[in-house]
Amino acid sequence: MNHKNPTNISFWYDPDKRSILYQIGAACLFAFVAWYLVSNTMTNLERQSIATGFGFLNHEAAFEIGESLIDYSSADRYMKALWVGFLNTLMVSFIGVILTVILGTFLGIARLSKNWLISKCAAGYIELFQDIPVLLQLFFWYAFFYEMLPSPQGALSPFNGLFLCNRGLIFGIPQAHPVYKYMMIAVIIAVIIIFFMKRWARKRQDSTGKIFPVFLTSMLLIIGFPFVCWLIGGAPTGMDIPVLKGFNFKGGLSLSPEFAALLLGLVLYTAAFVAEVVRAGIQSVSKGQTEAAMAIGLKQGQVLNLIILPQALRVIIPPLTSQMLNLTKNSSLAVAIGYPDFVSVAGTAINQTGQAIEGVMLIMIVYLIFSLSTSAFMNFYNKKMAIVER
Known part of the structure; x- marks a missing residue:
């Protein structure tokens, strides 16, 4: 054959x-x-005498932006206007992710509570906010601030220095003082010390079995270092309290209704999904391990920190990353309620210059940067939290 x-x-x-x-x-x-x-595309643009390229970024923007983290005026260039929008999007996304993780974790744990009332309240919250589209929630909070809250003259003030009205949330802040710069440096130093302390504590526990109070020590460092700097700097207590002058408040710090509505809508909506992620992660750990840990004398906090979380995080982190990305991308809905995020500013630039292709391309690049950065960080954290078999 x-x-x-x-x-x-x-x-x-x-x-x-x-x-x-x-x-x-x-x-x-x-x-x-x-x-x-x-x-x-190039042929059609040439036929219609539409200029191409990013040269328009160096032209005068000629429009104001209601909220800005940096100094900006209509005489600045489009480049700076887009940078303002970028920073606004970054701010609302960063704060939103932090608040969402905190609230979602709390709700996920509450959902598993043995207390009937707490568990049902958490379940009701999750069902309610998951089933209402996020855009409708943004419209609701926007209308709440403008239609249901009083004017500045009748602003709600739970205590001195805090005011809530249809102009937003206005509150007092410490007066400018050089010591606050050193307090921030102290916080950064404390974070670096905590990072190396956690690595040392883990190695010490692996070799000796002794548990170092990392959480308590971290809190002492985070609070203690800035407090010592504050004392050394003269312990300044001056406050910049907002005062009603005319039709608005002067002084302090204010959060606009647009920013507050966007932040509330994104956080409350996304936290409902994060809660389910946290619940699923905790339930993925068998009860037998928890019971065995309690049987050998571990406290509830130690069981959570040493047994449940290290295993639950393997299930939590991947879908949590998706929810973080969803929150960042949903921030583009800010244009619907007038918050000047990157999409809103870029849209204004497109309307004025006619550079639609370049403007849309910049929007895509910016959100791609946000998404890739978030994914890279969460993938790094996922690898750090992975359980290595020895």
């Missing part, structure tokens, strides 16, 4: 060679479609 040599297989019957051909064909088809779309 004759057997064909595998090396003499015809090209069309060799799956490896055919796969290479298919990939080359797919790449050529993609390149052709891309070339056709780009060339057709």
Whole structure:
């Protein structure tokens, strides 16, 4: 019986060679479609005498932005206007992610509470906010601030220095003092010390079995270092308290209704999904391990920190990453309630300059940066929290 040599297989019957051909064909088809779309777009733009390129970024913006973390005026360039929008989006996304993780974790644990009332309240919250579209929630909170809250003259003031009205949330802040800069430096130093302390405590526990009070020590460092700096700097207590002058408040710090509505809507909506992620992660750990840990004398906090969380985080982190990305992308809905995020500012620039392709491209790049940065950090954290078998 004759057997064909595998090396003499015809090209069309060799799956490896055919796969290479298919990939080359797919790449050529993609390149052709891309070339056709780009060339057709450039031809249409030239026919309509529409300029292309990013040169418009150096032109005067000629429009104001209601909220800005940096100094900005209508005389500045489009580049700076877009930078203002970028910072606004970054601020609401960063604060929103932190508040969402805190609230979602609390709700997820409450959902598993043995207390009937707490468990049902958490379940009701989750069902309510999951089932209402986030855009409708943004509209509700926007209307709440503008329609249901009083004017500045009748602002709600639970205590001196805090005011809530249709102009937003206005509250007092410490007066500027050089010591606060050193307090921030002290916080950074404390975080660095805590990082190395946690690594040392983990190695010490692995080798000796002794548990170091990392959480308590961390809290003491975070609070103690800035407090010592505050005392050394003269313990300043001056406050910049907002005062009603005319039709608005002067002084202090204010959060606009648009920012507050956007932040509330995103946090309350996304936290409902994070709560379910946390609940699923905790329930993935078998009860037998918890019971065994309690049987050998571990306290409830130690059981949570040493037994439940290290295993639950393996289940929690991947879907939690998706929820963080959803919150960041949903922040683009800010344009619906007038908050000047990057999409809103870029949209204004597009309307004024007609550079639609460049503007949309910048929006895509910015959100791609946000998404990739978040994914990279969470993937790094996921690897750090992975349980290594020895």
